[in-house]
Amino acid sequence: MLVIEHLHKSFPTAQGPLQVLRGVDLTLARGSSLALMGESGSGKSTLLHLVAGLDRADSGRILIDGEPLHGHGESALARWRREGIGLVFQQYNLISSLDVAANLAFQARLAKRHDPQWLAYLAEHLGLAALMDRYPEQLSGGQQQRVAIGRALASRPELLLADEPTGSLDEASSDEVLALLLQLVGEAGSSVLMVTHSPRLAACLQHRCVLHQGQVQGA
Numbered sequence: 001m002l003v004i005e006h007l008h009k010s011f012p013t014a015q016g017p018l019q020v021l022r023g024v025d026l027t028l029a030r031g032s033s034l035a036l037m038g039e040s041g042s043g044k045s046t047l048l049h050l051v052a053g054l055d056r057a058d059s060g061r062i063l064i065d066g067e068p069l070h071g072h073g074e075s076a077l078a079r080w081r082r083e084g085i086g087l088v089f090q091q092y093n094l095i096s097s098l099d100v101a102a103n104l105a106f107q108a109r110l111a112k113r114h115d116p117q118w119l120a121y122l123a124e125h126l127g128l129a130a131l132m133d134r135y136p137e138q139l140s141g142g143q144q145q146r147v148a149i150g151r152a153l154a155s156r157p158e159l160l161l162a163d164e165p166t167g168s169l170d171e172a173s174s175d176e177v178l179a180l181l182l183q184l185v186g187e188a189g190s191s192v193l194m195v196t197h198s199p200r201l202a203a204c205l206q207h208r209c210v211l212h213q214g215q216v217q218g219a
């Protein structure tokens with residue numbers, strides 16, 4: 001479903017352009033999961049932002065089901081961000097003024113795919129059913145991350161993009177949250193591209209690749 005062809009991205013700096021991505025090629029089949037590894041600063045988050053349509057590459061192409069991400073104008077791009085993807089970050093990015101129930105439903109409502117039954121199923125399996133009227137500040141880190149995962153999957157996105165989703169959790173919670181994420185992703189029918197530092201967590205996904213010196217090895 002996702003094909004990346006020879007993607008280049010640089011950022012302007014005082015010392016001239018910083019070449020972060022130097023010809024990234026990558027393929028992700030529908031329904032499959034890929035762990036993106038690489039040193040800090042290697043460009044993993046940059047690549048995720050490009051796939052999310054939050055930033056634009058200097059050259060190269062991102063194809064979604066054979067269609068270039070930037071080939072159909074701003075409204076198609078906005079639709080991809082709203083309906084095509086789910087995003088999970090290391091810092092949970094919940095909306096502090098909304099309770100758990102409203103946080104969970106937020107993106108699905110935007111995408112006009114609010115499905116109360118699926119949401120209830122997610123909440124139950126993520127262990128959130130008894131916490132629905134709490135606010136993010138009243139939750140542990142692991143609980144907040146489970147809300148963020150539920151929110152991202154509530155719209156059944158084609159692609160879940162996760163940037164070190166368990167990076168703020170201890171090892172035991174990390175394993176548990178990732179296992180839940182992978183189970184629910186399968187049930188949502190989504191593909192997954194997940195950034196992680198951890199070979200232990202990467203081993204739980206179907207495929208692995210490494211971003212090194214601006215290029216992807218192993219995918």
Ligand SMILES: Nc1ncnc2c1ncn2[C@@H]1O[C@H](COP(=O)(O)OP(=O)(O)O)[C@@H](O)[C@H]1O
Pocket residue numbers: 011012018020038039040041042043044045046047
């Ligand atoms: N908006 C930006 N402007 C300038 N430099 C940036 C910007 N975003 C990222 N960078 C630089 O690009 C490199 C890759 O960053 P990033 O993609 O966040 O790496 P990773 O997620 O692998 O740790 C780093 O050197 C970072 O400082």
Ligand SMILES: [Mg+2]
Pocket residue numbers: 044045046163
């Ligand atoms: Mg990063």
